[in-house]
Amino acid sequence: MIYGFVGMGLMGGSLAKAIRKYVVVNTDAIYGFDISKVVLEDAMLDGTIDAMFYPKKQDSSVDANDYPVKKMLAKCDIVFVCLYPSASLHFIVKYQNYFKSGAIVTDISGVKTKLCEGLENDFKRSDVSVIPAHPMAGSEREGYTHSSSEMFKGRNYIFVPLQHTNKNKITILKEIARNIGFTHIIETTAKIHDHKIAFTSQLCHVIAASLVCSAEDTSITKFGGGSFEDLTRIAMINVPLWTELFTADKATLVQHIENFEESLRTIKTAIEKEDIHDMSTILESVRKKRIEMAMH
Amino acid sequence: MIYGFVGMGLMGGSLAKAIRKYVVVNTDAIYGFDISKVVLEDAMLDGTIDAMFYPKKQDSSVDANDYPVKKMLAKCDIVFVCLYPSASLHFIVKYQNYFKSGAIVTDISGVKTKLCEGLENDFKRSDVSVIPAHPMAGSEREGYTHSSSEMFKGRNYIFVPLQHTNKNKITILKEIARNIGFTHIIETTAKIHDHKIAFTSQLCHVIAASLVCSAEDTSITKFGGGSFEDLTRIAMINVPLWTELFTADKATLVQHIENFEESLRTIKTAIEKEDIHDMSTILESVRKKRIEMAMH
Numbered sequence: 064m065i066y067g068f069v070g071m072g073l074m075g076g077s078l079a080k081a082i083r084k085y086v087v088v089n090t091d092a093i094y095g096f097d098i099s100k101v102v103l104e105d106a107m108l109d110g111t112i113d114a115m116f117y118p119k120k121q122d123s124s125v126d127a128n129d130y131p132v133k134k135m136l137a138k139c140d141i142v143f144v145c146l147y148p149s150a151s152l153h154f155i156v157k158y159q160n161y162f163k164s165g166a167i168v169t170d171i172s173g174v175k176t177k178l179c180e181g182l183e184n185d186f187k188r189s190d191v192s193v194i195p196a197h198p199m200a201g202s203e204r205e206g207y208t209h210s211s212s213e214m215f216k217g218r219n220y221i222f223v224p225l226q227h228t229n230k231n232k233i234t235i236l237k238e239i240a241r242n243i244g245f246t247h248i249i250e251t252t253a254k255i256h257d258h259k260i261a262f263t264s265q266l267c268h269v270i271a272a273s274l275v276c277s278a279e280d281t282s283i284t285k286f287g288g289g290s291f292e293d294l295t296r297i298a299m300i301n302v303p304l305w306t307e308l309f310t311a312d313k314a315t316l317v318q319h320i321e322n323f324e325e326s327l328r329t330i331k332t333a334i335e336k337e338d339i340h341d342m343s344t345i346l347e348s349v350r351k352k353r354i355e356m357a358m359h
Numbered sequence: 360m361i362y363g364f365v366g367m368g369l370m371g372g373s374l375a376k377a378i379r380k381y382v383v384v385n386t387d388a389i390y391g392f393d394i395s396k397v398v399l400e401d402a403m404l405d406g407t408i409d410a411m412f413y414p415k416k417q418d419s420s421v422d423a424n425d426y427p428v429k430k431m432l433a434k435c436d437i438v439f440v441c442l443y444p445s446a447s448l449h450f451i452v453k454y455q456n457y458f459k460s461g462a463i464v465t466d467i468s469g470v471k472t473k474l475c476e477g478l479e480n481d482f483k484r485s486d487v488s489v490i491p492a493h494p495m496a497g498s499e500r501e502g503y504t505h506s507s508s509e510m511f512k513g514r515n516y517i518f519v520p521l522q523h524t525n526k527n528k529i530t531i532l533k534e535i536a537r538n539i540g541f542t543h544i545i546e547t548t549a550k551i552h553d554h555k556i557a558f559t560s561q562l563c564h565v566i567a568a569s570l571v572c573s574a575e576d577t578s579i580t581k582f583g584g585g586s587f588e589d590l591t592r593i594a595m596i597n598v599p600l601w602t603e604l605f606t607a608d609k610a611t612l613v614q615h616i617e618n619f620e621e622s623l624r625t626i627k628t629a630i631e632k633e634d635i636h637d638m639s640t641i642l643e644s645v646r647k648k649r650i651e652m653a654m655h
Contacts, residue, residue, distance in 0.1 A: 199584030219583060247581060259582035262574065267586035269626055270566060272645045276622035277615070278558065281651040285543060286555035287515060288495030290563035293589050298649040302642045310633050319573070320627050324620070326572035330565055331616050337606050346598045349568045353594040355577040 064092065067139030069132070069154060071097040071106055073202060074171045075145030076210025079111050081243035084212040094139060096132050102207045129158075136161040141169070141235075147304055148172035148311060152181040155193060164190045167232050171198055173260055174311035175223045175253040182225055192232040197221045197256065198245065199264075203299040215244035222250045261315045265308055269320060271298040360388065363435030365428070365450060367393040367402055369498060370467045371441030372506025375407050377539035380508040390435060392428050398503045425454075432457040437465070437531075443600055444468035444607060448477040451489060460486045463528050467494055469556055470607035471519045471549040478521055488528040493517045493552065494541065495560075499595040511540035518546045557611045561604055565616060567594040 066082055068075045079093055087093065095112035097103050103115035116131040136142060136158055144151045151170040162168060168191060172178060178195050186193055199219040202209055220240040222233055233250070240248050251259075274291075275298040284292065309316060333342040362378055364371045375389055383389060391408035393399050399411035412427040432438060432454055440447045447466040458464060464487060468474060474491055482489055495515040498505055516536040518529055529546070536544050547555075570587075571594040580588065605612060629637040 199582070201584060218585075219581060221582065249581060256582075259579060260584075263579055263583045263587040267570070267590050269623070269630075270570065270590065271586075272642060273619060273623040273626055274563070274566065275645045275649045275652070276626070276641065277618040278648070278652070281648055282655055283555060283559055284652045284655045285515060285545060286495070286517065286552075287559045288497060289514075290567075290593050291559040293592065294563050294566065295649055295652075296589065297586050298645050299653075300642050300646050302639055302646060305642060306635055306638050309630050309638065310635070313630050313633060317627060317631055320623065320630075322573040323569060324623065327565070327569040327616065327620065330569055330572070331613060334565070334605050334609050334616075335613055337609060339602055339606070342602050342605065343598055345572065346568060346596050346601060349571045349594050350596050350598060352574070352577055353571045353591055356571070356574070356580045356591075357595075359578050359580045 064141070065094060065139045066092060067094045067096065067135055067142040068112070068145060069096050069142060070145035071095045071099075071102050071112075071207050071210075072145060073205050073207070073210050074198070074200075075143060076102075076106065076111070076207040077200070077212065077214040078143055078145065078171075078198070078243070079106065080210055080212035081215055082239065083111050085242045085244070086239055094135050096135050105207060133158065133161040136166075137163055139163060139166060141167045141239075144168065144170040146170075146172075148174050148178060148307055152178050156181065156185045159186055159188050159191070162188065162191045166191050167235060168193045169196045169236060171196070173197060173264060173308050175256045176312060179223060179225060179253040189227075192229050193225060194228055194233055194236055195223045195225065195253070196236065197223070197260070198240070203296050205301050213244070215240075217246050218244065219247040219249070220245040221256055222248070223253050223256050224250060257312050258315055261312060262319050265316050266319045266323060268297055268300060268305055269309070269316070270323070271295045272300060274298070360437070361390060361435045362388060363390045363392065363431055363438040364408070364441060365392050365438065366441035367391045367395075367398050367408075367503050367506075368441060369501050369503070369506050370494070370496075371439060372398075372402065372407070372503040373496070373508065373510040374439055374441065374467075374494070374539070375402065376506055376508035377511055378535065379407050381538045381540070382535055390431050392431050393503075401503060429454065429457040432462075433459055435459060435462060437463045437535075440464065440466040442466075442468075443603055444470050444474060445603060448474050452477065452481045455482055455484050455487070458484065458487045462487050463531060464489045465492045465532060467492070469493060469560060469604050471552045473607060475519060475521060475549040485523075488525045489521060490524055490529055490532055491519045491521065491549070492532065493519070493556070494536070499592050501597050509540070511536075513542050514540065515543040515545070516541040517552055518544070519549050519552050520546060553608050554611055557608060558615050561612050562615045562619060564593055564596060564601055565605070565612070566619070567591045568596060570594070 068079045091113050093112045094114045095103055095106050096116040100117045106112045116135040118128040151172050175195055182193055200214045237248050275295050364375045387409050389408045390410045391399055391402050392412040396413045402408045412431040414424040416424045447468050478489055496510045533544050571591050
């Protein structure tokens with residue numbers, strides 16, 4: 064069984080390291096493709112990958128000189144496409160004819176509706192199972208250098224099968240997910256996924272960014288007790304990635320922002336009026352709700 | 360040297376445990392007062408305190424039968440008043456005549472202007488040094504049960520001296536602070552303290568509460584990747600404490616909320632317009648600002 068990774072950044076690198084550590088036993092098992100040869104050399108040196116593939120002409124486009132990536136895809140039984148959302152769709156559709164027959168192809172992107180629609184329309188191989196998925200982990204530090212085999216412990220992995228996705232193939236991916244540390248593994252639709260993730264992920268990044276934005280100066284952390292630091296760690300944001308995620312389904316995100324603005328206004332009003340009764344009622348219900356959330 | 364703790368909750372308990380572990384050597388060194396005899400018995404059993412003092416009549420008021428607390432205060436060289444903000448002022452003023460001559464009295468509360476004004480006006484002992492302070496640590500879990508000697512590692516401790524505070528006495532407290540793990544120890548005015556803390560602490564709690572409030576349901580954490588969890592941990596709020604902190608200087612807090620609302624609106628507008636250039640500019644500057652903050 065050969066695992067292929069397209070993109071060896073934070074996520075691709077972490078998945079490859081975790082599969083190396085917790086899943087594979089043989090030594091010809093993990094192949095990596097990246098536009099950066101340097102990254103691949105690091106991954107070869109630390110033993111994460113067994114073979115490396117990169118465009119001969121080192122530029123910023125995956126398309127440039129694509130013989131190496133085609134060569135890799137032809138050998139892989141499971142391919143993890145670990146690119147930005149729109150690049151993932153583009154890649155899978157463009158290289159669809161080069162996947163090995165019987166292969167499983169999955170991705171990592173945080174928005175699913177456009178990806179799933181694109182795949183339903185443009186992916187024609189019935190002997191290859193594309194299973195869109197979202198391993199919910201990350202870090203404010205980017206790139207292969209910060210990847211870790213331990214990043215998935217106790218995390219959520221969400222599968223968003225296409226209409227004709229083979230159930231057995233999903234079972235294989237779920238088994239891998241469990242082995243590398245994920246504890247909550249669910250299946251849902253692209254629509255539900257995007258609605259929920261716009262809240263738990265995109266909205267949180269918008270809030271963190273706004274909070275940093277509104278800080279008077281950078282020395283404010285001298286007065287920090289942990290709360291500000293925890294709320295804003297994710298504001299050390301990967302700009303091109305999050306610009307793409309914020310606009311992928313902007314209507315849903317804007318709706319979440321507006322619901323949040325309304326809750327904020329309610330609490331602000333209670334503070335302005337020094338309405339202790341109102342404030343206590345709201346805060347008691349928030350406390351109860353958050354404790355219940357921690358139990359899921 | 361005898362250390363006295365008035366209130367053995369999360370903060371009083373943690374300070375006492377840290378001083379036991381990292382500061383004192385002798386076995387008759389730490390005394391605890393609390394309205395709950397059960398808590399004191401726990402602290403005696405685990406070796407945190409050497410003597411316990413509690414109102415004989417177990418009700419919810421410190422004032423009820425106050426002979427024991429007076430007896431404790433008379434023996435203590437350093438007293439940590441670990442009560443809610445308004446209770447701290449009330450306690451120090453009410454029992455001012457019972458502190459040992461030469462004693463240092465300090466507190467832990469997160470708002471300082473009212474406390475400092477109250478003390479400047481109503482505290483009359485010139486042979487006792489009251490040093491208002493704010494050890495910036497905490498937990499979403501309350502009470503002595505969750506207290507820990509390790510809670511202060513790498514944290515900020517802010518001293519807010521009164522007009523006539525003896526500098527030597529501050530030096531003694533700072534030395535203790537360093538020994539129990541605090542790494543950033545500063546002095547400032549009550550006004551600056553309250554302005555900064557309203558941002559790093561109160562505003563963050565308001566945001567966390569609003570975010571939980573705006574969640575559609577409690578199963579949202581099934582779709583969590585860490586961001587939502589990090590942003591809302593502090594929403595498991597101690598309601599009476601935070602109701603008091605939110606209203607202590609509501610004008611400043613409301614101003615911070617409104618600045619945050621404005622930053623949020625700016626980002627929302629860029630998303631609505633899909634203005635990639637604007638969004639990238641804002642997010643780049645946020646990223647840079649937050650990285651700089653982490654360096655302080």
